[in-house]
Amino acid sequence: RKEVEQDPGPFNVPEGATVAFNCTYSNSASQSFFWYRQDCRKEPKLLMSVYSSGNEDGRFTAQLNRASQYISLLIRDSKLSDSATYLCVVNVGANNLFFGTGTRLTVIP
Amino acid sequence: ETGVTQTPRHLVMGMTNKKSLKCEQHLGHNAMYWYKQSAKKPLELMFVYNFKEQTENNSVPSRFSPECPNSSHLFLHLHTLQPEDSALYLCASSHLTGPSYEQYFGPGTRLTVT
Numbered sequence: 001r002k003e004v005e006q007d008p009g010p011f012n013v014p015e016g017a018t019v020a021f022n023c024t025y026s027n028s029a030s031q032s033f034f035w036y037r038q039d040c041r042k043e044p045k046l047l048m049s050v051y052s053s054g055n056e057d058g059r060f061t062a063q064l065n066r067a068s069q070y071i072s073l074l075i076r077d078s079k080l081s082d083s084a085t086y087l088c089v090v091n092v093g094a095n096n097l098f099f100g101t102g103t104r105l106t107v108i109p
Numbered sequence: 110e111t112g113v114t115q116t117p118r119h120l121v122m123g124m125t126n127k128k129s130l131k132c133e134q135h136l137g138h139n140a141m142y143w144y145k146q147s148a149k150k151p152l153e154l155m156f157v158y159n160f161k162e163q164t165e166n167n168s169v170p171s172r173f174s175p176e177c178p179n180s181s182h183l184f185l186h187l188h189t190l191q192p193e194d195s196a197l198y199l200c201a202s203s204h205l206t207g208p209s210y211e212q213y214f215g216p217g218t219r220l221t222v223t
């Protein structure tokens with residue numbers, strides 16, 4: 001079983017739409033969680049950390065459900081510039097960082 | 110952004126060549142990482158250095174040899190690679206190797222082995 005699983009998409013949504021991605025992880029000892037964004041042929045960039053209480057950064061909201069072992073990312077009022085691949089990342093221990101394969105989002109004008 | 114830089118950005122090498130990838134971080138971090146990203150696969154952690162000491166080697170073949178002369182520089186020496194080693198090689202750094210320390214990536218070296 002994969003450490004981190006994501007729906008690869010693609011998700012094609014119109015500008016202004018709300019879109020949500022989910023990610024599940026297999027190791028209940030996972031300690032920290034992140035969403036990274038990766039543009040085509042570029043490096044991953046940290047979008048936001050995911051805290052147990054949930055957190056929001058502008059149009060982006062991240063949630064963590066430890067009981068069900070899933071993480072979500074909600075994007076409101078989608079912009080064309082949000083088109084990218086979103087990587088779910090789980091840290092099991094000091095050096096054990098696991099990445100999902102990513103969910104591809106395309107925002108259509 | 111120039112927090113983490115990598116050179117070269119693109120590299121084509123034959124299976125008998127020897128080459129090195131270079132990474133430099135300007136963020137004052139103490140930990141550095143090498144990752145491999147192949148098409149349709151998640152990022153795979155290859156090596157971790159914490160305060161210049163290697164702390165993780167995820168069963169990477171010996172044809173990949175890392176070197177960390179100080180906490181700002183990281184190298185990946187390559188020799189007798191195989192075509193399946195073609196991938197994007199990403200360097201990252203973080204303050205420390207702990208669960209809450211966010212990693213920052215360089216732009217990567219796109220490697221093609223012919």
